Amino acid sequence: MTLNLTSDLHVDHYAENRTEISNFMERYLPSCDVLCVAGDTADNPKIFIDFYRLASPKYKQIFLTFGNHDLTVKHDDCFLANPFTQTEEKLNWIKEKLSELPNVTLLDGTTAKIGKIKIGGCMGFNDFLVGSKTWPHSKEWLKNEWQFWYDNVHWRYKNNDPDAIFKDEMQKLENVISQKPDIVMTHFIPTAFGIPRKYEDEISNAYFYFNADEYLAKMKHKSIWLAGHTHDTGRKVIQLGSKKITLLLNPIGYPMETNRLYDLKNRGLFAMLDF
Secondary structure: OEEEEEEOOOHHHOOOOHHHHHHHHHHHOOOOOEEEEEOOOOOOHHHHHHHHHHHHHHOOEEEEEOOHHHHOOOEOOEOOOOOOOOHHHHHHHHHHHHOOOOOEEEOOOEEEEEOOEEEEEEOOOOOOOOOOOOOOOOHHHHHHHHOOOHHHHHOOOHHHOHHHHHHHHHHHHHHHHHOOOOEEEEOOEEHHHOOOHHHOOOHHHHHOEEOOHHHHOOOOOOEEEEEOOOOOOEEEEEEEOOEEEEEEEOEOOOHHHHOOOOOHHHHHHHHEEEO
């Protein structure tokens, strides 16, 4: 049984209809038995659901989490094709539609099994403890700047209170980790993974990462943590006592990032697991 671990599909940047969605799958998703998506399927909820309706017959099982783009809603002159103006309403609609697909499982603080493999996940969230390496700022300053960041601008979720969102997501993650899954999926990234050199001086690091040390310490030997959010690939094996844990990033990203650069065969080799 083969699993493809990926994230950040952003399908609505590539496709506006079912034919184009099918073409997207052929171009960017290598053949496998199980597809795992760590968030950011699409901003557009219709494209989001159409993607999984078309993907469902192609796989034995699909696992996914939400990402920050999946939470965006219509407001002002933004996301006008989105019928929802409140994030919770949008997420509930997505959950209802996904429940009609028996082999598609949304992981939102939950775990599920396929064969002997247990997979768990949630969106996660940033904790404002990581920022620019060269120009560090206080947590409160970074939280104030978050008011102008993509998520706060385009979400209408839990009053856009970052502390409430973080608390909720970490409770979900704690529940996942306590069940000792073989694979953990979050959209936001554990800080132990590190930051690509080209982004070390970016203040926006504060909106991508969270300190996951306490969760990593509780994970199983030879388990895998798949994350997303950044559109850079990466793999790192960390040693925690006698345990080895693999941290993985394997996003698709936006068309301008994949144009002539996305090699389907190499991506399949990079993030395909054989169980």
